[in-house]
Amino acid sequence: MLQRVLWSALGAVALFYALVRFSLGYWKRRGILHAKPKFLWGNLKDVLGGKRHVQQVLQCIYESYKGRAPFIGCYALIKPFVLVLDLKLVPHILDSDAGYFTSRGLYHNVPAEPLSGNLLQLDGHSWRWLHAQCRTVFTPGNLQKLLPRLLQVSDRLQRGLGEAQLQQLNVSQLVDSYNVQAIATLAYGLNPGELPPDFGLMTRSYWSNWSLWRAYLALELPLLARLLRHKSYAQLATDYFYKLVLEQLQQQRRRDRQPLQSFLQLYAATDEILTDAQIAAQAFGFVLAGLAPLNASLAFCLYELALRPELQQRVRAEIRATLQQHEGALTAEGLQQLTYTKQVLNETLRLHTPYPFLLRRATREFELPKSVFVIARGNNVLIPIAAIHRDPAIYPEPERFDPDRFEAAAVRARPASSFLPFGEGLRGCIAKQLAQQQLLVGLVALLQHHSYAPCAETAIPMQYDNGKLLLMPKTDIKLSVERLDS
Template sequence: MELLHRAVLTALGAVSLVYALVKISLGYWKRRGILHEKPKFFWGNIKGVVTGKRHLQDALQAIYAEYKGRAPFVGFFACIKPFVLVLDLELVRHILVTHAGNFTTRGLYSTASVEPLSGNLLQLDGHKWRALHAQSAGVFSAANINKLLPRLLQISRGFQSSLGKQRLQTLNINELVDSYNLEVVASMAFGLTVDHTEFRRWTQTYWSNFSLWRAYLALEFPLLARVLRHQSYDKAATDYFQKVALRQLQEQRKRDRQPLQTFLQLYSRMEQPLDDVQIAAQAFGFVLAGLVPLNATLSFCLYELAQHPELQERVRAEIRGTLQQHDGQLTQEGLKELLYTKQVLNETLRLHTPYPLLLRRATKEFELPGSVFVIARGNNVIIPTAAIHRDPAIYDEPLRFDPDRFEAEARRKRPAMSFLPFGDGLRGCIAAQFVEQELLVGLVALLQHHRYAPCAKTEIPLKYDNGRLLLMPKTEIYLSVERMDN
């Protein structure tokens, strides 16, 4: 009986301690006198997100809409972890550009000693990221991206021919665009030239153990995660990606005079080259940061164009006209002339922003110019990009798909930092130019000879998958695909 009594008292003491720690943590913004939404016990401001009842974007959107204009930022809690939720575009500019030196880290979990491929540009912070970013800048120069265009066009021609000559078919659009983007990553990031069946399998399973809970705990308690040797990715998958990259690097060195076709070549030819495992980590970064959002973007784009046939015809007319002017070939100059096609892609990125938020962490205290507001050193910062992209004060009728928003004059009238699909500043997407090129080339291949329309299997309206951090369709997108001979 005495033992049971002690056990009960110990349990009550532990519960009381946890309760007190949670209450103290959830009182952070109140103690600082910062405007904030009253947090729910333990859940903070994301009740329903971790359990999949709503998307994180919905939680951010609600607070952004409620508090915008009342302060440059508000306090936000992801469970018990406090964040600065930015509401003011001028503050966004300070964080991303003007005073980017105060916010050079993201605070993502990375441990290269346990997971070598986590040593990529997306995950690294501090001096390791600074050194790697400086070394990588030349790899993603405009000149190098242009040199890789012939290989990208070769991939797109093969992809276009795979659509076949069937007059009318119903296709899974997610699988369709994945076949293109996966070929680009496998070929241009990893240097693979053979069948990609195994590569595809591992791209679909490397995050098979992902859960919002584990990701949150690694973000909140990184030291504990490192002690426990927490791994973010499936080990068999990362072992495969590393093995492939190392093998391709060795093969590449045996043919050192081969034409430039891959990012592996660019990384291995740097003045101060990385070691092979570091190069493999950068190749994995293409899978991690690029494959899913690029698939989602092209899928969403075709979904919107299928519902707006007049816009689809306008894009197709521009594509065909441009190709005709360049003897049927898609050139660097021709890509620059696809102005409306790029407007359509930008509108897709605005309405269906793959990354609904940007993360930063203050490495120095930052006092907002001309105000009493201070972002303390160590504060984690959220810039709600998707909420900004759907702000009715910036974009009239924000839920309406309207590529004309991105005409040159319309863009000039909008404030800076109102369109951030690739971030901006020091930690903006270093591969943004290549990503835009890949999307444009892919859209040309998809639309030149094929028309897309809703079918019986098309889910309207589209819903997002609440179990993912990125904005992705909850179910596969099916469309009717009609081949046109002229």
């Protein structure tokens, strides 16, 4: 018996070893240039060990192989990925030939976890149908109608800074409070300042049961994960958000002829009516895809301006001059006039890109134009946008914070697809304009009457949290804040 057990164990180990070696030989069998993988870890050993952020690893591979091929192969553990290196290939994947890359390949299980039926996670026909309905929601006209609600949230942010002449503040917590209230107001239809006490808690705890290995196995074996009813998010949080939407929709339907107050109203009025579960999933998408990157971007922006008082003063002068032109009120027209403030936000998104890469999956075989290279059906494609944003051939001295990079002439001089913080094309961020508006309104409220400077607890240089997929500060950003005379 002992001998049989021993031989069975050796056989299982040998089979496992052979399967791993076979998986890690995918690019070699195809004759594609690739980054040499480590056994079992692929090219992510340092990421999984917490030594480096995934952005740093992708940037290192990008810099090592750029110019040698339009794309190379790499591995996340034993899963093969295409890593795009040539900027000329990016528009094909995201725009002109996006029909070959309509999938992201993310795990979802709508019957067991209704909130996973959001635009970020869905693929295939379900995503196409839902995307067609949601395109009518995020129009410039609707954003303008909802701007007064966002301004109510920003007014609360400004008042909440207090009257103290000099104070040290946790800026990360400050911007989180603003963005949580904005999402609660715009996505869920709650009144600013009247949030249920659990709302903020649930926005931070819905991923409390997240496990890297379970998430990876769900991506690799989605059919088995669905059979086992694997759930990506904490049940308590998803139940809370689902119930909240149902309650808000019931209240909304009891009212007659109400002005536009939230995106729930817009989702409920699409051409082909969405179910309550589908509306709840889209509302959850604001938290899932928007909250963390908006928090990081606004906090990073204040951090960079705190280190550069001359740039901060220039932004504040533009904000005050624009408000003065519009009798002290922030309007849609006034937001358009904040040219330099937008440049500062764009430079923040370039240097501290929240999503380090874009993910696509080929749904059909794609042959690169005028090339022998082929992206096979089922290949997962990574576009390393953070590495592109730090490419010195595109952005000289890429580690330097310089908003002048986004002057109109400088933007025209750069290659297409060299700035993609929100993605682009068919599967780009559908709420891009809303996110930009929310960042801009928040920055106006934060800078109009207050100045920011480093304090003893400000981390210089900035360090990123290697345990997060998104580019996030390792510790909360803390700054000295001083109230200025009007």
